[in-house]
Amino acid sequence: MLAEASIRLKLAAAVSIWLLLASNAVMAQGLPGEQDYRNNCAICHGPTGKGDGQAVMVLPALRPKDLTQLTKENHGVFPAQKIYLAIDGRDNIAAHELGDNRMPTWGVNWQMGAGEPNPTSEANTRRRIQNLVSYIETLQEK
Numbered sequence: 001m002l003a004e005a006s007i008r009l010k011l012a013a014a015v016s017i018w019l020l021l022a023s024n025a026v027m028a029q030g031l032p033g034e035q036d037y038r039n040n041c042a043i044c045h046g047p048t049g050k051g052d053g054q055a056v057m058v059l060p061a062l063r064p065k066d067l068t069q070l071t072k073e074n075h076g077v078f079p080a081q082k083i084y085l086a087i088d089g090r091d092n093i094a095a096h097e098l099g100d101n102r103m104p105t106w107g108v109n110w111q112m113g114a115g116e117p118n119p120t121s122e123a124n125t126r127r128r129i130q131n132l133v134s135y136i137e138t139l140q141e142k
């Protein structure tokens with residue numbers, strides 16, 4: 001039918017526009033994880049990871065970790081797995097046990113944002129955290 005064909009055409013157009021937008025978003029983002037860091041982490045950890053985000057001015061008791069020293073503190077090796085778990089937060093590490101001044105548990109937050117946890121939301125959450133870990137690795141001071 002003609003109507004059906006035209007709906008298909010419109011759908012195809014919509015999908016290609018969406019794909020274009022999505023690829024532009026990735027290009028504008030620079031490094032994977034960078035945008036996510038700016039949106040969710042810089043407020044506490046600071047724009048360059050030094051732990052001097054704006055939230056510290058409002059909540060002096062908050063002590064966001066200086067994320068530029070992780071490699072130095074770990075004898076020259078970036079502790080990727082530890083950082084991954086720290087961001088995810090579903091394993092109850094010390095950083096999340098600081099009461100009101102704790103580090104948010106991003107793994108939980110992002111899963112909930114996607115509705116009922118499911119394999120896709122889990123995969124997306126993992127990819128997001130992995131990208132953040134890679135981005136934080138680029139912030140390390142030698």
Ligand code: HEC
Pocket residue numbers: 036037040041042043044045055062063064065067083086087094095098101102103104106132
């Ligand atoms: C509300 C403030 C806040 C926000 C927002 C925040 N953090 Fe944190 N973060 C903290 C605090 C507080 C600690 C704990 C400091 C410590 O244990 O020394 C911490 C610790 C960490 C650690 C170090 C864990 C360790 O023990 O080595 C990493 C890595 C980290 N945050 C990454 C992130 C990332 C990535 C984001 C964004 C997705 C983020 N944080 C957002 C407050 C925050």
